[in-house]
Amino acid sequence: MKYIIGMAFVGLVACSEQISTDPSLSLSFSTDTLRFDTVFSGIESITAQVRVRNDNKKAILLDQIALAGGKTSQFRLNVDGMSNADSKVQNITIPAKDSIFIFVEVTARQTNQSTPLVIRDSIVFAYNGKVQQVQLEAYGQDMEILRDRFIANDTTLTADLPYLVYGALVIDSAKTLTLQPGCRLFFHRGAQLIVGGNLVVNGTLEQPVTMKGDRLDNVFVNIPYDYVDGQWGGILLFYAKAHHQLSYLEINSGYSGIIVMGTRDEQPTLELQNCRIHNFSMYGLAAENANVTSVNTEISNCAGYCLYLAGGKHTFIHNTIANYFSKTTIAIHSATREDQVSVCINDVQKTAPMYSEFVNCIISGTRQEEFGLYTQFQEQYLGSFHHNLIQSGSIDWPQFSDNQYMQPSDYMLEEGNKLFRNISYTGEDYYDFRLDSASLARDWADVSTAEKYPLDRLGNDRMADGKPDLGAYEYVNGME
Structure with missing residues (x-):
């Protein structure tokens, strides 16, 4: 990953702070779908990020944060400075009223197609016997x-x-x-x-x-x-x-x-x-x-x-x-x-x-x-x-x-x-x-x-009203 950013609180919880196992608690995310623009095949994308917030009164221990696609995914994860080849990180604690950042990149595989093809995956958050997901989406373009x-x-x-x-x-x-x-x-x-x-x-x-x-x-x-x-x-x-x-x-x-x-x-x-x-x-x-x-x-x-x-x-x-x-x-x-x-x-x-x-x-x-x-x-x-x-x-x-x-x-x-x-x-x-x-x-x-150039740059008829306009663009009433 291009950016390695660590936070001192990841995995560290004060002795006095309790970790909740309540399955009714939920995390919140800065976005439910992280979208990349078109990326060229074989070229690393920019690094995008998702903020994961624990707005609850107790800490939450995540068993795992991973890509649903695993090793075959075209996306890569870095969880608050931690990453590996499997794009899977385990035993992450988010203290109460705190958050972590997940950094995501994608490298599209060659598709042998002339038009962009959609690439999808998701980040899976497993904790307290439940699962939440953030969707990932990009378009891969051969060139x-x-x-x-x-x-x-x-x-x-x-x-x-x-x-x-x-x-x-x-x-x-x-x-x-x-x-x-x-x-x-x-x-x-x-x-x-x-x-x-x-x-x-x-x-x-x-x-x-x-x-x-x-x-x-x-x-x-x-x-x-x-x-x-x-x-x-x-x-x-x-x-x-x-x-x-x-x-x-x-x-x-x-x-x-x-x-x-x-x-x-x-x-x-x-x-x-x-x-x-x-x-x-x-x-x-x-x-x-x-x-x-x-x-x-x-x-x-x-x-x-x-x-x-x-x-x-x-x-x-x-x-x-x-x-x-x-x-x-x-x-x-x-x-x-x-x-x-x-x-x-x-x-x-x-x-x-x-x-x-x-x-x-x-x-x-x-x-x-x-x-x-x-x-x-x-x-x-x-x-x-x-x-x-x-x-x-x-x-x-x-x-x-x-x-x-x-x-x-x-x-x-x-x-x-x-x-x-x-x-x-x-x-x-x-x-x-x-x-x-x-x-x-x-x-x-x-x-x-x-009259020698009756169509403007956008193909509009200059002579339609008999009063052509200056410049490259003819005014067309009602055209937005």
């Missing part, structure tokens, strides 16, 4: 481990089994990694995907491709690790000749989301359709000397920039870029939001020639100014920004037209907000960047552009 894997040929990963990545998953120069619909990659702490060739993600609305950390349990009660940033490294794309195509990719809770890099002389192409990049300790999407097209994509909640662009041609249509990273009362972040805008377009460095187009996008966050375009000669910058909702002061450059500009005070209210469904996390409802019914972004999109 394929990719440990410091170097892929030298064109390769396709399927949805048959999830993949557990340790270290670096590296794709050789000019080779293509293709991820099929429903493919799932879980990354151990510090692991990352490094692509020296091309990345093709063929997710669908019904079967998105997901990349996330490998912690499937909760960091606190009812708070999943999905909400904790910095769990894995992220995706690095550094092949200058590459053509990356990402559809319905959902990545979250790493260090940096996607970093794509080229050179001043040669720029890779990155296309994102219906993707979600959420909850990162640094950047969401950082592109240096790269040509990027992003449609119907959410980039949200990053300690640094949600979007950083430097060099190359960039087209963003119907994107929701929202940075409320620090708007939470729960200590779930490994970093604090830096004093940086959500969107940074940097034309000051010596990069490839730049052109930027933003249409029907939302750019918002917790800062007064969430948009920054840095260039030496403002009027000469090549770009077009129209029909966007931008959190900043009014921008009077010739490249900007028909935009709405807002400040947090325009939509943040004591009882909520007039932009998204939820822009904070207090331990209950999590961030939700679909539009609120009173959103400033409703009915404001450029119709001719929306």
